[in-house]
Amino acid sequence: MPTAKPTDDASIDLKGSATPARRTRGGPKGLRITDVAAQAGVSPITVSRVFNSPESVAPETLERVRQVVQKLGYVPNRLAGGLSSARSRLIAAIVPTIAHSLFSETIQVFSETMSRAGYEVLLALSGYSDTNEESLLDTVLSRRPEGVLLTGVAHTASLRERLRNVGIPVVETWDMTESPIDMLVGFSHYQIGEAVAERFLARGAKRPALISASDVRALARRAGFRDRLAKAGMTEVAELIVAPPSSLATGKAALPQLLASSPDVDAVFCGSDLLAIGALGAARKMGLDVPARLAICGFGDLDFAAETTPQLTTVRVDGTRIGVSAARALLDRLNGAHERAFVDVGFSMVERESA
């Protein structure tokens, strides 16, 4: 609980501001470009140029203005700059969650890349609901971002249309579709489901099953998984669908439940590595040999999994590459390119068991 702490509350603010603040509202807060201009003996326009196109300013002027900026500690107001120039230098990233998630890698490198290019990232967490995403969009658009990163390709028609009308570059990520809103950097969850089913079949699994979260992308993996199994004549696939976000505990609870109703299951595709690790823990407790008696496949290839749970098979996707490619795609367009990136980063199966 917060504890009161006595400290002086005075905040000095415009040491050096010669011109008296004569605004009707707000206190004497912050330096303005005119303060710098006055001190440096130039016009505000020149100060603006020092920040936005230094190459167009005479070296001595540049130096002099910079000195003043430094001395005064002036930081330009980008709310004003953005309004005036119609360039916010802001990129919005809408992601379900960054906690315990592969998305955090994507956002990390996306943000790094963007910031190197002079943009900042407004982070918007949508959770796993569509409606939430759409109301978030308003909030986000109110900042007039110059580009938007979206997670997934399942968006309401209205969101898609509005985003198109705004006319800024958009990248959808972490999924695949033939008709993206604008650009896309992702991979096919359906194909992953198929690949896992195939692997299970190749191992001779007789009763493959599924434990999955109910989010759109997990359900796409499920569809691929089931369709591929159906092709092999397995139309009845035991499954347990859990609410996102998936966790260790969920996986741990799910496996016994699944096996209770379908005792002969010999391979389980888990919607995420966390679910898979949870399931593995449960399997151990039940004395089931993994993968001999029960094969378990995860999704995500969390980096610790290789070290700690070599019994698991998993699907690796490159969240880092998605972040970098998405950033590049956006930046290219912001720099005037006309191509629309459409990138399938693919995936790979990671099998560590020597069994």
Next chain:
Amino acid sequence: MPTAKPTDDASIDLKGSATPARRTRGGPKGLRITDVAAQAGVSPITVSRVFNSPESVAPETLERVRQVVQKLGYVPNRLAGGLSSARSRLIAAIVPTIAHSLFSETIQVFSETMSRAGYEVLLALSGYSDTNEESLLDTVLSRRPEGVLLTGVAHTASLRERLRNVGIPVVETWDMTESPIDMLVGFSHYQIGEAVAERFLARGAKRPALISASDVRALARRAGFRDRLAKAGMTEVAELIVAPPSSLATGKAALPQLLASSPDVDAVFCGSDLLAIGALGAARKMGLDVPARLAICGFGDLDFAAETTPQLTTVRVDGTRIGVSAARALLDRLNGAHERAFVDVGFSMVERESA
């Protein structure tokens, strides 16, 4: 690699904008508050009130304006609103990294809490360098955030001073100090180091050692660890300092190296769970019984660790609580409270071995 994709590039933008756009620059982009006002037959001020103080607008007027807003798809421009009101509704969060990191939890809940209160989070990733953090501050302050979340308490004097002068609430997190810039929600890394040392001593360790990243907070844990051991007469503590961010691979490589020069080490305090898990993997390969022959203690209590590596001891810190408390502290102040939160969320040792 991006692939060109043909799509029509036309972006319709102001369906419904009756007034002709007569600005000197920029295209006919976006709806303005005046467009809504005109359609609704009210003044722009009233439209503004519909968004910012709906309770002060007559119910019928409110309804009518909202209809128009809905119909036109109007989204207020917060760059303009922020400039005019001097309220950006933006909170900056400066964090070293969100990938593979406990900070991602903190940011997740921080962002959720803030957004529920009507604020958005500008994410700034500083990496692990001080200079970087200071130049980031300029970038961040240029957006005129109403509050700032900082990671750690080790900031340059100039950053501290500037932040104080800005006069907005600041929370430092994930560390402890007697003299925060403003508010603080964290815990003592030094105390954690002491606690781990104590645990090792209680277990009868004769040769405790350390594998740690070289970031400030890890070094504080190291100091506590060494000081406590020194009190027990152990002044020579084998250690290996690695560059952040720490990873599994680093831990895996570090342990053999440490043992090569100090073969009789029987307990290792690793700077993070990832390092610890890496070290555990190496120990297994070397045929060392953990924890009987070699105790390993991590830091962070990554949620999967309990399941996958019960041999490890670790220190649990509550990143979620930090995020929530930091958000509350900021919000309280933004709502006019005068107290400055000073919260020690503490930590706990998690020992799973039954040995």
Next chain:
DNA sequence: CTGAAAGCGCTTACAG
């Protein structure tokens, strides 16, 4: 290489 004027799209007091 530098500047005066106008404007970006809102909101703030102040009236009524």
Next chain:
DNA sequence: CTGAAAGCGCTTACAG
């Protein structure tokens, strides 16, 4: 409950 006027702090063409 509603509005006319002024201003927030920048940048954009346009000149020179």
